[in-house]
Amino acid sequence: MSSFAECESLSSPAPPTDCQDLKHRAFTVGIAAYTFWQRTLMHQHIPTAFTTGRKILALLGDFVTLYLGKVSSELEALSLQICASQTEITLDDITKLLFLIQAWASIHDWLDCVATELDNHAVGDAEQKISNLCEQLIDRDRQMKEKNATIADLTDQLAAQDNKVYQLTSELDDSFAKIDALREALEEALAADKAACAQADVVVAQMDALRQQKAVAVEELARVQAEAAALAAENAALREREQAQVLELEAKYKEIAALRQQLGILQKQANEHLQTEVRT
Secondary structure, three states: OOHHHHHHHOOOOOOOOOHHHHHHHHHHHHHHHHHHHHHHHHHOOHHHHHHHHHHHHHHHHHHHHHHOHHHHHHHHHHHHHHHHOOOOOOHHHHHHHHHHHHHHHHHHHHHHHHHHHHHHOOHHHHHHHHHHHHHHHHHHHHHHHHHHHHHHHHHHHHHHHHHHHHHHHHHHHHHHHHHHHHHHHHHHHHHHHHHHHHHHHHHHHHHHHHHHHHHHHHHHHHHHHHHHHHHHHHHHHHHHHHHHHHHHHHHHHHHHHHHHHHHHHHHHHHHHHHHHHHHO
């Protein structure tokens, strides 16, 4: 879109929201119109440029009249507010309205300057301005060449930085590969640790079972020891009985031996008595 089309598109927008928006829009349109007029001076005949400039000036005047109508309404509201109450008006309201008045005056002064320049400049002044613009274009071309050289230098630096970034990216990829390998090794170690923990749990369960079996065996051993002690006591009693019986048998054997001895004596006496009777 050309600058003149931009001016036409800005000729009927919505009213500005505040004084800053008003000033921004007014000077935006003014700069666009003046820039377009300068381009017209460069590419068209001088009479056509003046005609175009007057059209732009008229368009800009309509723009200012349209947008600065807000100032008069604000001033009327301010006057009514001041008449109603001196205490209700704030310093911000006064500052805002004073800024609107100043913006209005500044824009009108600028329009007057533009109108005077359009009406009073002769063809020679326009040619001088064109010459100045050509010099500006030449200077601008030189600046562009310098900027292009700077851009080329920056491009080389950027290429070097890209190489460094590529190297760093390669190193980073290698680091990531090492990290992945370490992660896999760690996962394997964790899996082995889990297997060892599971095996340890099995061993602990077996040890618990062995402890329970040991406790049962200890109880059984205590019972067996108690039974053995009872049997030992019973055996001791039996031994005492056996010893008593042995002593009793020995006494009986002695008594039998004495009786046998007496019987032998009696038999001997009987034999002697029989022999004596036989003789008699």
